[in-house]
Amino acid sequence: MIEALQQKAATLIEALPYMRRFAGETLVVKYGGHAMSNDEAAVSFAQDLVLLQSIGIKVVVVHGGGPQIQTMLDRVGIKSTFKNGYRVTDEATMEIVRMVLVGKVNQEIVSRINKVGGRAMGLSGADGGLLIGRQVTVGGEDVGRVGVIEQVDDSEIRLLTDGGLIPVIAPVAVDADGEPLNINADLAAGAVAAHLKARKLLLMTDVDGVLDADGQVMSTLESADIGRMIDDGTLSGGMIPKMKCSADAVAAGVRKVHIVNGRIKHAMLLELFTDSGVGTEVI
Ligand SMILES: Nc1ncnc2c1ncn2[C@@H]1O[C@H](COP(=O)(O)OP(=O)(O)OP(=O)(O)O)[C@@H](O)[C@H]1O
Ligand SMILES: [Mg+2]
Numbered sequence: 001m002i003e004a005l006q007q008k009a010a011t012l013i014e015a016l017p018y019m020r021r022f023a024g025e026t027l028v029v030k031y032g033g034h035a036m037s038n039d040e041a042a043v044s045f046a047q048d049l050v051l052l053q054s055i056g057i058k059v060v061v062v063h064g065g066g067p068q069i070q071t072m073l074d075r076v077g078i079k080s081t082f083k084n085g086y087r088v089t090d091e092a093t094m095e096i097v098r099m100v101l102v103g104k105v106n107q108e109i110v111s112r113i114n115k116v117g118g119r120a121m122g123l124s125g126a127d128g129g130l131l132i133g134r135q136v137t138v139g140g141e142d143v144g145r146v147g148v149i150e151q152v153d154d155s156e157i158r159l160l161t162d163g164g165l166i167p168v169i170a171p172v173a174v175d176a177d178g179e180p181l182n183i184n185a186d187l188a189a190g191a192v193a194a195h196l197k198a199r200k201l202l203l204m205t206d207v208d209g210v211l212d213a214d215g216q217v218m219s220t221l222e223s224a225d226i227g228r229m230i231d232d233g234t235l236s237g238g239m240i241p242k243m244k245c246s247a248d249a250v251a252a253g254v255r256k257v258h259i260v261n262g263r264i265k266h267a268m269l270l271e272l273f274t275d276s277g278v279g280t281e282v283i
Contacts, residue, residue: 030189034206035262147181190245194252204262209280
């Protein structure tokens with residue numbers, strides 16, 4: 001009995017240097033729509049966030065919701081296609097994207113964090129000029145209301161983190177005319193992390209990390225290799241925006257970007273409180 005308790009004490013002591021290292025720092029976590037679909041891991045994710053916040057880390061969550069958007073599009077009978085991992089977003093699709101991300105997924109995450117004792121507050125990029133974007137084409141093709149971030153106003157994020165709250169951000173931006181834009185959540189998280197000069201950006205997804213051409217998890221990936229890996233097809237679909245935002249975040253001064261499997265229980269703590277970490281680090 002006492003040994004089991006001492007083991008618990010040892011675990012806490014082991015974590016101490018990491019807690020010290022990260023106290024006062026900003027951590028941006030991109031919580032992918034695929035990672036969310038494991039209920040048990042979703043609860044442990046919320047618990048991890050609350051723990052990290054209570055040891056003085058400023059935690060900011062940006063979430064995705066690809067599968068949840070797809071479910072609703074199917075339900076209302078809207079067909080959807082992708083171009084290089086970006087959802088082609090006509091006006092009707094944009095309406096669903098906004099409804100699902102801001103009205104459903106965001107609120108579910110906020111509730112889950114609050115249920116386990118945290119204080120989270122939901123925001124979308126449209127709130128208070130948080131995320132201002134610009135419509136883009138992908139591979140020279142019109143993909144509708146898909147955008148990239150041009151401007152981040154982090155004042156409300158700072159207000160929340162300084163006030164002991166966890167901001168949970170839905171990746172819907174507005175353009176210069178105030179019209180909504182569908183922003184890939186990785187890109188939104190990357191822009192927020194770069195702007196806040198976050199110590200770390202964690203991209204929580206549904207794979208153990210970036211897989212190489214042989215299907216093996218790469219423990220590190222150099223941003224200089226990303227272009228080649230996209231060209232030869234090693235990186236495809238949703239991994240492309242993830243790698244682009246990682247490279248940009250690193251270039252902007254974010255010290256570490258990690259791709260982590262969010263379906264594993266307590267994946268965030270395993271990543272933060274061990275030397276080697278789990279998943280893939282982009283350098
Ligand atoms: N080289 C690669 N290594 C790992 N995954 C890859 C690779 N190339 C493509 N992928 C795909 O990228 C997917 C992850 O991106 P995806 O956009 O689907 O999820 P997400 O970003 O976590 O969720 P959401 O888009 O809802 O926020 C993986 O499930 C995998 O199918
Ligand atoms: Mg994605």
